[in-house]
Amino acid sequence: MQMTKGAFTRWLAGSVLVSLDRGAATVQAHDSYAVQWRSTRSLMPIQRTLAGIVGHDVAVTFTTSPGASGRRERQQQKAGIVRETLQEWSLAAVFA
DSSP states (O other): OOOOHHHIIIIITTOEEEEEETTEEEEEESSHHHHHHIIIIIHHHHHHHHHHHHSSOOEEEEEEOTTHHHHHHHHHHHHHHHHHHHHHHHHHHHHO
């Protein structure tokens, strides 16, 4: 599987194999978008790679890291605060 550095960084970097038991593996992703991307675009290459390492077929599932949704909400809140601050500065500059 070939991809750009940016695609790797966004979708695969930070992946963690959290369990491998009797032909079933769970890979943890940083958010639900990465889980969806991996499930649709990188499932087969990851399964082939793990099968090559352990010597038998492996069914792979993806999950988000604990607290991933809370992190996203905090990021969205911070982005909203930054937008509001920028808007206030813009208004202050107009009326200054």
